[in-house]
Amino acid sequence: MVLYVVGLGLWDEKDITLRGLEAVRGSVRVYLEAYTSILMSKDYQRNLEELYGKSIILAHRETVELESDAILANAQNDDVSFCVVGDPLSATTHTDLILRARQSVPPIPVKIIHNASIMTAIASSGLQPYNFGQTISVPFWTETWKPDSWMARIAENMQIGNHTLVLSDIKVREQSEHDMARGIERFQPPRYMMIPQLITQLLAASSHATATEQPQNAVLSADSTLAVALCRMGTDTELILAGTLGELLALASPSIEELQAEEEQDDADEMASEQELEKRRAERAQIRAIKAFGPPLHSLVLVGKRLHHLERDYAAMHKVPGSKWDEVARQVYECKEE
Numbered sequence: 623m624v625l626y627v628v629g630l631g632l633w634d635e636k637d638i639t640l641r642g643l644e645a646v647r648g649s650v651r652v653y654l655e656a657y658t659s660i661l662m663s664k665d666y667q668r669n670l671e672e673l674y675g676k677s678i679i680l681a682h683r684e685t686v687e688l689e690s691d692a693i694l695a696n697a698q699n700d701d702v703s704f705c706v707v708g709d710p711l712s713a714t715t716h717t718d719l720i721l722r723a724r725q726s727v728p729p730i731p732v733k734i735i736h737n738a739s740i741m742t743a744i745a746s747s748g749l750q751p752y753n754f755g756q757t758i759s760v761p762f763w764t765e766t767w768k769p770d771s772w773m774a775r776i777a778e779n780m781q782i783g784n785h786t787l788v789l790s791d792i793k794v795r796e797q798s799e800h801d802m803a804r805g806i807e808r809f810q811p812p813r814y815m816m817i818p819q820l821i822t823q824l825l826a827a828s829s830h831a832t833a834t835e836q837p838q839n840a841v842l843s844a845d846s847t848l849a850v851a852l853c854r855m856g857t858d859t860e861l862i863l864a865g866t867l868g869e870l871l872a873l874a875s876p877s878i879e880e881l882q883a884e885e886e887q888d889d890a891d892e893m894a895s896e897q898e899l900e901k902r903r904a905e906r907a908q909i910r911a912i913k914a915f916g917p918p919l920h921s922l923v924l925v926g927k928r929l930h931h932l933e934r935d936y937a938a939m940h941k942v943p944g945s946k947w948d949e950v951a952r953q954v955y956e957c958k959e960e
Contacts, residue, residue: 623731624733625704626642626649626701628735629706629710630642633661633663635673647674649676651679654667655707658706690719710736746860747937748932753784758789773831782926785925788820789921792813793813817920847867850925850937850940864940866945874913876906884903884906927956
């Protein structure tokens with residue numbers, strides 16, 4: 623029979639295409655890939671099951687990467703649907719499953735049913751998809767692991783004037799290093815990188831490039847790099863904000879008074895460990911990020927120097943109050959009327 627690889631779109635159960643819905647309802651087993659992205663509606667798994675009339679099997683990373691035989695089991699005789707948030711092939715992760723199906727003996731026919739994804743929703747920023755270069759993903763940094771190899775991709779895009787779509791990290795069903803080292807199967811709460819942390823890591827990586835004698839990769843500036851924040855794209859609460867990196871970051875930054883009050887509160891709590899204080903600071907930062915940009919999912923576009931004046935003007939409809947968007951576009955990006 624057929625392995626259907628079905629895109630679910632961006633928001634909720636109603637974003638599936640009619641062709642995708644028909645395929646899912648006709649499948650014996652339905653899997654939902656549950657680690658590269660999520661639907662942004664409440665109780666989405668239950669709502670999907672009610673619409674499909676089918677039970678859904680959550681496919682975590684280990685399921686897809688290590689147990690693909692179970693997904694493909696008996697697919698020569700029964701239709702099986704593998705559902706992916708967004709478009710099924712926007713993340714190359716799923717090409718391996720398709721190859722396994724087509725290379726099995728006998729081969730399992732595969733039908734791909736496409737849908738909207740962040741790769742198409744970027745056009746809502748006013749920036750033309752034709753003018754985008756390589757897309758990058760930025761992972762959460764830790765104290766001991768701060769990869770920044772993606773800065774070279776940004777630099778390449780910037781060199782030829784292309785925009786860069788920056789995807790923020792998602793941590794679902796992740797274990798702590800402590801639990802992994804001790805073989806404890808316990809998972810941390812889901813985490814979603816939001817715009818402030820994303821920008822902070824981007825600027826830190828750009829500064830680090832100079833310190834490590836890679837000045838060609840130090841291409842970002844808080845004051846002179848234009849960016850567009852894309853938040854909860856495709857939903858009723860979609861939010862698009864444009865400005866310099868510094869202006870976007872400032873939206874979720876505490877005032878001096880707030881910072882002083884929080885420091886005094888932390889200093890007064892003599893019983894709190896540094897780990898507890900760090901957790902408290904992270905919670906405050908998350909509250910500010912949600913207040914400024916709304917809940918996740920968040921992505922960011924770094925604007926390239928080949929910015930067209932129509933792109934500039936369209937994106938300017940989303941600029942933050944008091945932004946220097948037009949001034950930077952004119953003076954730094956040399957974007958003028960034709």
